[in-house]
Amino acid sequence: MSGGGMNEVAPTRIELHTHLEGSVTPDRLVALSERHGRPGLPAECLDASGQGFVFTGFRGFLDLYKRVTSVMRTPRDFHEMALDLAAQLRRDNVAYAEVSVSYGVLLARGIDPGPVQAALAEAAAEAEGTLGVTMRWLPDAVRQFGPDAARRAWESAGRAGRVQGVVGFGLGGDEVNGPAAAFAPLFAEVRAAGLGVSIHAGEVTSMGEAARDSIRQAIDACGALRLGHGLAAGADPALLAELARRGIFVELCPRSNVITGALPRLAAHPLRAFLDAGVPCCLNTDDRTLFGLDLRGEYAAAREVLGLTPDDETAMRTAAAAAAFDTAP
Numbered sequence: 001m002s003g004g005g006m007n008e009v010a011p012t013r014i015e016l017h018t019h020l021e022g023s024v025t026p027d028r029l030v031a032l033s034e035r036h037g038r039p040g041l042p043a044e045c046l047d048a049s050g051q052g053f054v055f056t057g058f059r060g061f062l063d064l065y066k067r068v069t070s071v072m073r074t075p076r077d078f079h080e081m082a083l084d085l086a087a088q089l090r091r092d093n094v095a096y097a098e099v100s101v102s103y104g105v106l107l108a109r110g111i112d113p114g115p116v117q118a119a120l121a122e123a124a125a126e127a128e129g130t131l132g133v134t135m136r137w138l139p140d141a142v143r144q145f146g147p148d149a150a151r152r153a154w155e156s157a158g159r160a161g162r163v164q165g166v167v168g169f170g171l172g173g174d175e176v177n178g179p180a181a182a183f184a185p186l187f188a189e190v191r192a193a194g195l196g197v198s199i200h201a202g203e204v205t206s207m208g209e210a211a212r213d214s215i216r217q218a219i220d221a222c223g224a225l226r227l228g229h230g231l232a233a234g235a236d237p238a239l240l241a242e243l244a245r246r247g248i249f250v251e252l253c254p255r256s257n258v259i260t261g262a263l264p265r266l267a268a269h270p271l272r273a274f275l276d277a278g279v280p281c282c283l284n285t286d287d288r289t290l291f292g293l294d295l296r297g298e299y300a301a302a303r304e305v306l307g308l309t310p311d312d313e314t315a316m317r318t319a320a321a322a323a324a325f326d327t328a329p
């Protein structure tokens with residue numbers, strides 16, 4: 001239930017694909033930049049109002065991501081960011097969220113994910129008590145950093161385990177330069193440890209056939225139960241049918257795909273094809289503040305532009321609860 005003694009209705013939505021680093025608020029970025037001796041950093045990331053992030057194109061987004069993550073260093077930083085995200089989720093009517101945290105980036109910066117995860121678990125317990133928002137964690141590795149770096153990330157995640165709210169392990173980053181098949185042995189360990197596997201795949205549709213192959217590697221070589229984006233399957237009826245038959249869940253992030261340039265416009269999103277093929281899926285924000293998105297807006301846009309019906313939304317809610325790596329409300 002919601003806290004604070006207010007007579008509020010408990011939140012209802014489920015979100016399975018949202019990144020902690022991509023949810024940093026402008027105010028938090030200012031505070032973290034000052035804390036870590038980079039007072040000029042926010043001016044390189046925020047618009048004139050100071051309330052929104054700016055970047056141009058996908059390369060610009062990657063630069064922005066590098067800048068903002070450069071001041072995310074201590075367990076205290078992550079604790080504060082997690083509480084900020086919980087407040088955003090509460091306002092956005094989200095009851096349960098699985099939140100990606102890039103252990104790959106932490107390790108690349110020489111930061112031990114262990115104490116960070118302990119701080120996240122603490123923040124999640126706090127948010128659950130005060131806001132009625134459940135956050136679970138999906139540490140992930142970065143494809144282009146390679147299997148050895150990914151293994152170090154997984155070892156930290158596995159050590160933290162469900163007791164610290166880690167419910168799965170993921171893979172993100174550059175699909176072109178980090179084929180998922182190279183990570184197959186690692187994901188066999190993730191599955192053996194009883195954690196979920198969610199892999200960003202088929203996001204970069206400009207890869208053509210290779211994007212569909214990327215999806216196949218994620219589900220066949222790595223045993224992914226969920227795909228992040230999975231966009232490339234939208235144009236492949238056989239692959240859609242296979243995802244439906246195997247019950248592989250797709251975490252769709254339609255407006256993110258437009259912002260990153262994966263799609264030319266929202267109307268080009270193959271949401272209808274996924275739904276008509278019976279592929280279990282739901283809508284997600286991906287990077288809330290960096291993209292300026294929320295889940296209410298995601299569903300509203302899909303209703304308006306992609307013909308999402310109330311029945312579709314109900315089906316998504318049910319599918320998302322079933323695909324969650326922990327018990328979702």
Ligand SMILES: [Zn+2]
Pocket residue numbers: 017019172200228286
């Ligand atoms: Zn993502």
